[in-house]
Amino acid sequence: MATPRLRISKKILEEIDAQIEDEIVKELAKNLLRFELENWRIEKLHFKEFFINQLTIYCRKRMQKT
Amino acid sequence: MKIQSIELENYRQYRGRVTVELSCDSSKNITVIQGVNGSGKTNMLNAVNWCLYGREEHLSKYNTKKQPIINDAELRELSAEQRVIARVTLKMIDEKDNDRFYQFERSIGARKDISGRIIFDRDSEFHAYMQIERDIQEIQETEMLINRILPHGVKSFFFFDGERLDEFFKEEKSEKVREAIFDVSQLYLLDRTIEHLEKTVFSIRGEVKGESPKVDEIQEKIKAIEGGLESSRQEKKEKEEKLRNIRSKIAEIENKLKDCSESVVRALQCQRESLEGRLEEIEKNIEKIREQVTDNILEIGPLIYCLPAVNDAIVQIDQKAEKGEIPPNIRHTFVKELLERGKCICGTDTKANDEARHRLEELLKKAIISEIYEEIIELKYILKPIKEQVAKFSEDQNLLRKNISSLEEEKAKIKSELQEVSTKLKGINVEEITNLEITRDQLRREEEGLIRDLGVIDQRITNARIMLDKLQNELDEELKKSKKFMEINEKLNLATQTLNALGTIRQKLIDDIRNTIENKTREYFLRLIWKKETYDTVLIDDDYGISVINKLGSECLGTLSAGERQILALSFLAALREVSGFDAPIIIDTPLGRISKEHKETIAELLPEFLKDAQVTLLMTDEEYTSRVRQLLSQKVGREYELCYDESRSQTMVEPYGK
Numbered sequence: 001m002a003t004p005r006l007r008i009s010k011k012i013l014e015e016i017d018a019q020i021e022d023e024i025v026k027e028l029a030k031n032l033l034r035f036e037l038e039n040w041r042i043e044k045l046h047f048k049e050f051f052i053n054q055l056t057i058y059c060r061k062r063m064q065k066t
Numbered sequence: 067m068k069i070q071s072i073e074l075e076n077y078r079q080y081r082g083r084v085t086v087e088l089s090c091d092s093s094k095n096i097t098v099i100q101g102v103n104g105s106g107k108t109n110m111l112n113a114v115n116w117c118l119y120g121r122e123e124h125l126s127k128y129n130t131k132k133q134p135i136i137n138d139a140e141l142r143e144l145s146a147e148q149r150v151i152a153r154v155t156l157k158m159i160d161e162k163d164n165d166r167f168y169q170f171e172r173s174i175g176a177r178k179d180i181s182g183r184i185i186f187d188r189d190s191e192f193h194a195y196m197q198i199e200r201d202i203q204e205i206q207e208t209e210m211l212i213n214r215i216l217p218h219g220v221k222s223f224f225f226f227d228g229e230r231l232d233e234f235f236k237e238e239k240s241e242k243v244r245e246a247i248f249d250v251s252q253l254y255l256l257d258r259t260i261e262h263l264e265k266t267v268f269s270i271r272g273e274v275k276g277e278s279p280k281v282d283e284i285q286e287k288i289k290a291i292e293g294g295l296e297s298s299r300q301e302k303k304e305k306e307e308k309l310r311n312i313r314s315k316i317a318e319i320e321n322k323l324k325d326c327s328e329s330v331v332r333a334l335q336c337q338r339e340s341l342e343g344r345l346e347e348i349e350k351n352i353e354k355i356r357e358q359v360t361d362n363i364l365e366i367g368p369l370i371y372c373l374p375a376v377n378d379a380i381v382q383i384d385q386k387a388e389k390g391e392i393p394p395n396i397r398h399t400f401v402k403e404l405l406e407r408g409k410c411i412c413g414t415d416t417k418a419n420d421e422a423r424h425r426l427e428e429l430l431k432k433a434i435i436s437e438i439y440e441e442i443i444e445l446k447y448i449l450k451p452i453k454e455q456v457a458k459f460s461e462d463q464n465l466l467r468k469n470i471s472s473l474e475e476e477k478a479k480i481k482s483e484l485q486e487v488s489t490k491l492k493g494i495n496v497e498e499i500t501n502l503e504i505t506r507d508q509l510r511r512e513e514e515g516l517i518r519d520l521g522v523i524d525q526r527i528t529n530a531r532i533m534l535d536k537l538q539n540e541l542d543e544e545l546k547k548s549k550k551f552m553e554i555n556e557k558l559n560l561a562t563q564t565l566n567a568l569g570t571i572r573q574k575l576i577d578d579i580r581n582t583i584e585n586k587t588r589e590y591f592l593r594l595i596w597k598k599e600t601y602d603t604v605l606i607d608d609d610y611g612i613s614v615i616n617k618l619g620s621e622c623l624g625t626l627s628a629g630e631r632q633i634l635a636l637s638f639l640a641a642l643r644e645v646s647g648f649d650a651p652i653i654i655d656t657p658l659g660r661i662s663k664e665h666k667e668t669i670a671e672l673l674p675e676f677l678k679d680a681q682v683t684l685l686m687t688d689e690e691y692t693s694r695v696r697q698l699l700s701q702k703v704g705r706e707y708e709l710c711y712d713e714s715r716s717q718t719m720v721e722p723y724g725k
């Protein structure tokens with residue numbers, strides 16, 4: 001059985017690139033959207049663990065930079 | 067995406083297997099299928115709908131006995147213990163994806179048992195296949211794929227019945243359009259990410275406890291408000307769902323009344339629709355005028371407060387002028403120069419003569435005051451228009467109020483006429499009609515109640531959010547005071563920045579999409595409409611509801627003729643197509659059915675230009691596909707068919723046109 005391909009819309013990606021200057025926020029936003037898209041069909045999605053994990057990773061990246 | 071062929075097997079009047087190949091040639095993008103009433107045109111449209119979505123949405127009003135999908139004759143001739151299947155197969159290609167091939171199949175069966183009873187399958191079976199490199203594989207997420215080709219919510223703008231164009235602009239339709247646009251633009255994806263990020267932020271904040279009594283106190287308050295907010299959101303979701311159901315039930319009842327075999331019922335329902343259209347127009351116009359009244363008050367209000375002072379100033383200026391104090395009779399620069407030179411124009415040496423110098427100094431003081439008077443005179447000409455503006459304001463407001471009250475009167479009259487229609491329908495001596503009308507009445511009341519409830523819930527949510535924002539800011543301030551929470555602070559900071567960015571992007575996308583659809587619809591409508599002097603603009607609100615504004619500034623959607631509505635619907639369709647990127651084929655049943663002869667030809671002439679990049683299939687009667695219309699479309703027609711119904715065999719054959 002094949003599954004149709006999933007992509008974040010070009011328009012959203014373009015807007016993210018145009019509107020967000022901070023590279024860390026940009027990357028984080030794309031990751032969160034990708035996660036949501038991949039789990040689109042799951043109604044009761046356990047998202048918290050992934051979201052907190054992502055925030056921790058990117059927050060540490062930012063703290064290291066500064 | 068283009069449909070290569072539609073294969074019908076024992077589907078309604080198509081007995082055996084019938085294949086209709088559609089034109090996939092971009093330069094000749096139109097396929098015409100012509101047939102007399104009852105020959106199976108609408109069922110061709112139904113077949114496509116049924117295959118992709120499992121529903122036939124265009125059942126004819128003549129189909130009162132709810133005939134089964136499986137061909138009548140096949141069912142009649144079925145032997146005991148035998149089974150028959152009705153199947154619709156669509157073969158499609160996606161030109162934007164290297165001509166990728168797709169096949170969609172839906173079938174339903176029936177069998178005759180030993181006692182001669184026909185037992186139908188409860189559900190239809192659906193399969194979808196996709197070409198992956200050289201293989202054809204079955205698709206798992208069929209719903210997702212169909213949603214990508216043409217979401218359920220917008221399909222009625224691509225597969226539609228020309229005679230039902232009125233439905234295009236009904237409220238429940240605009241909600242569906244909005245939903246579909248959110249869907250294909252992935253705005254729901256943004257919504258869900260934002261919602262989950264907000265919940266994550268809430269949970270991170272919740273981790274902080276025991277740092278200080280102040281932090282704990284704020285946490286408690288946040289928790290209480292969040293709890294309330296969550297239940298309000300849930301309540302809102304439930305009520306919105308209920309409202310959608312009620313609206314679709316009302317639409318169902320209204321369709322039944324419109325298709326009823328009793329002509330008086332049909333006429334009353336049509337009268338109601340036209341009255342409701344007018345009522346909607348009036349309500350929009352009243353709202354518009356009220357906004358104008360408020361705008362005027364905001365603009366002129368401050369000037370009204372200043373009016374006594376303005377009047378006083380004008381009187382004083384006039385008095386000074388009468389006394390000859392203004393305008394000034396001598397310029398102060400001239401007197402100043404005399405003093406500097408030390409010599410008066412009469413030749414007196416002012417340096418040596420104290421009295422003369424003193425006189426010039428006195429004159430200088432007066433001259434300076436006189437200079438100010440010059441500005442005062444100018445001021446008079448600034449103040450006078452203010453006075454006139456205020457006077458005009460009262461006139462304007464009175465006129466606007468008069469307009470409102472005359473519209474209110476008309477509104478009351480229409481409401482009472484609507485009441486009359488309802489009473490007449492209830493009084494018709496057919497139990498089914500009476501019951502339908504009573505149910506409709508109850509549903510309308512429920513609808514009104516739900517709309518009110520939703521307004522209250524929205525207000526509750528807004529208040530809670532304001533409160534929550536305030537408390538969260540307080541909490542963040544408290545957390546900043548402690549080094550222990552540095553990482554949590556950073557996380558919250560990052561999450562807030564991401565939330566703000568996603569929120570801005572979401573709003574920008576919504577605005578962009580809506581504005582573009584509005585601009586495109588307006589552009590097409592004004593270009594194609596024949597009464598160019600009548601209409602001024604087309605507006606689309608945030609919920610994708612359409613308004614047409616005439617040159618007098620009034621909303622007039624409800625009074626557009628069938629032909630004008632057709633143009634509006636086609637304009638909207640073309641705009642939606644362009645903006646949403648749905649490259650779906652278009653199938654129109656009886657596209658010129660309700661159009662007068664001269665406009666039939668105008669639309670036929672414009673149609674190819676209008677839908678130039680789309681694959682278009684037109685299902686037309688012989689009265690629509692006249693020799694003139696055929697001639698006008700000829701450059702763009704790639705395939706032409708004729709449906710021939712053989713009554714003796716209960717079967718429709720598809721033949722090349724004119725054979």
